[in-house]
Amino acid sequence: MPGQQEKILDVRNLQTHFFTDDGVSKAVDGVDFSLNKGETLGLVGESGCGKSITSLSILRLIASPPGKIVGGEILFKGQDLIAKSEAEMRKIRGNEISMIFQEPMTSLNPVYTVGEQIAEVLRLHQNMGRKEAWEKAVDMLRLVGIPSPEKRATQEPHELSGGMRQRVMIAMALACRPEILIADEPTTALDVTIQAQILELMKKLQAEMGMSIIMITHDLGVVAETCDRVAVMYAGKVVEYTTAKNLFENPKHPYTIGLMNSLPRLDEDVEELVAIKGNVPSPFNMPTGCRFAPRCPHATELCHSKLPELLTSDDGSKVRCWMYTPEWDGASKTATEMGV
């Protein structure tokens, strides 16, 4: 299915490491995924899995030092972003690829009005004059559903609520009609009723403007709500990569299954949650084999010694797990027995 559509972004074997006094942190260590035109791809995982570093790497916004993209390719419309100069990247940022962040409270500059902050990006990339950019900024505020946008444009961020600020961030990100919007936990800091408003708005604007979205989140509910395809990340690697439908109906990787079982559900009662034992490994000291092996209920000698590849299974899902390979001898253990 993905092959038939136009690939706008193709990330191949991306590696972003941080060189610190305590050693090398392999925060992103071989990440592959692609994004089709007009679709929403979810990057899912818990804190420290490398999902945010991946998104910052795409825009080359990793602080260097200590961070560095040490390998891989990020093909945007066929061109490798890693090979581009800083000046070329600046023309892409905020223009062709935009980003919104988790903390709407701190992501806007407190000393400039929101109108100025939106107009700035228009003047930079669209060569608009002061007045024209301001008018367009007000239009953008109207588009993202901010009431009395003319007045709001003249206000500073501290005069707006959290939900309003995230709308302003979206207005700023979409002002130049980018082809890709990277949304890094855009609703995590917001209350649920406000989250519902923002997700609804993003869907509406995607339908109108046709951009592709990379939705970075830890919330499987948000994934089910918004994403077409999903890459599940664990300890710097993609462990499962499939359609949202497949992920929820037939999760394959033991980590994905563990995540779903850990989640207290709103629609059913369970006496005890099936928690994943232990903690995520330190990025300074990753396990040699499968990175989930120390926490995996099915791990064997093979899992502890050798890292599995991200392989395509029969329903088109990609999964990084020995259980789905011919090498697996514990064949009696199947996904159904794992409590899916």
Next chain:
Amino acid sequence: MFVYIVRRLLQMIPVLLGVILVVFLIMQMVPGDPAVLLAGEGASAETIAKIRTQLGLDQPVMVQYFHYVTDVMTGDLGTSLRSNLPVFDEIMARLPATIELAIASIFVTVVLGMVAGIISATKQYSAADITIMIVALLGVSLPSFWLGLSLIYYFSVKLQWFPVAGWGTWKHMVLPAITLGTAGAAIVARMTRSSMLDVVRQDYIRTARAKGLREQVIVYKHALKNALIPIITVVGLQFGFLLGGTVLVESVFAINGLGRLIVDAIRMRDLPVVQGGVLIASVIFVFVNLLVDVLYRYFNKRIDLN
């Protein structure tokens, strides 16, 4: 904002009364009777007693304080014992030079300090950063009279670029302003560096980068205005040190300013002049503090000073 300024002005009344009280008490506690000093050595007891009555020194302390406060309120700071001129006029004659010196020094402090701090912060751990920070450390540690004398030696005596002493033209200002402003510049440089380094880590700077802005725009437009807040506080504090420093620098460069007036008055036991000088300096300091707080509030609207 207006309410805030009015409230701060009202709050200044007790502060100023307190300042007057402290200045008054210090003079009460100073050993030596001004009447004796004024009468001169070997004066008779009657002469002294007469002077005491004239000056009101024979009345209870509370009454003296009350008279002093009412006099100050009407702008009467007394008469200089030495020159017999009104203290207020004496001070006003000397004040312009001191204010010019203070402004020139603050200029050195702010411009030199901030430029050095920004260079340091944007090129963290570079050779420029390390050099600036070492120079800043020296700047804080050097005593100002030594710096002043060294500057005079090299730039006035040897190179003859600037006059050795006196006040009047811009050339007179350069060396004293550098002498007085250097320590502050060093502190401001260090503060600017740490404040900028703190601000560039903020989320909104990441947002600015994600917009595709150039690094210069990010530093000077998005970071600097936010970094100013702690810098303003430090500059405000520096002003206090600066007022104290004028005494030394005015002596070194032979400038007829308020500082020198006070020092001379102390030496001559000219108590009304000392009192008046300290009072005026305190009032200036209190107003500068208010100015700093207002600027602080202007640059940081998130802080509700109410």
Next chain:
Amino acid sequence: MMMTADQTKKPLLEVQNLKQHFPIKGGILGRTVNHVKAVDDVSFTIFEGETLSIVGESGCGKSTTGRAILRLDEPTSGSVFFEGKDLLAMSKSQMRSMRKDLQVIFQDPFASLNPRQSVAQILGEALAIQNIVPANQRRERIIELLSHVGLRPDQIDRFPHEFSGGQRQRIGIARALAMQPKLIICDEAVSALDVSIQAQVLNLLKSLQKEFKLTYLFISHDLGVVRHISDRVMVMYLGKVVEIADKKSLFDSPQHPYTQALLSAIPVPDVSKKQERIILRGDVPSPINPPQGCRFHTRCPLAVERCKTEVPALTNVHSTHQVACHLVP
């Protein structure tokens, strides 16, 4: 069990007409010009051995309620009866002696643990205050406490920074347990944790409740977590209780339009269940000048004229389900 709760269960904590109004200073003279009505006339009861959850969005007053019960902030008015004694009428020293019965676990485990104290010192301090276990047996007791919360005895001399977030929350729980409390107030206790770790801590809280017959007041914004842990649930909006019911009744048939919107707003991790969503318009109004009448009327899709003027009282839907809405008979 639900239906008989009121007759057979003993109330442990009874909150009556609790108000917490924080003054706002302003004007030239810095007088109190207004109040933030963070908690406004809240009453509820927690029975022995149960978990009552307070849910709501930021600014609804759920955490303020918890803090007011513990007198971490002195409430404006009302009463809080713990085993029949009014906590708010007690002197500071009487209140101190009550604190061992009422423990609290906060959201940020790192901020609530002294970074310079080892686990042994943190827990030892709690035991010393309570002073039931003799000093020479305290280390043994600490090891026992650690095993209750799933930490190893060899971790006893480590410092907070050497633990992960989930483990630090376990230390916080052990510290609360050390006091042998009757009631534990969990203020967003699992909100900062990743899902896989959150599940571990939730399971721990549940098993400790059974083992030590604990009563929980569980404050959270996460309705999934609340459904998992609670016996009864109280929904707050802008300082008022809008609905309080046993878990099943609340989640299966929410009555208040706000509860309905809140439940429908949560994205369900299941692509096959595309639910009809009620999207509330606008933001939560300021608690400084909350709307007249029903506080939810400005965002309520069903509001009628009466809602704008008349404050709805909590009324019974059935014996274990109360709701404050004019439209619910």
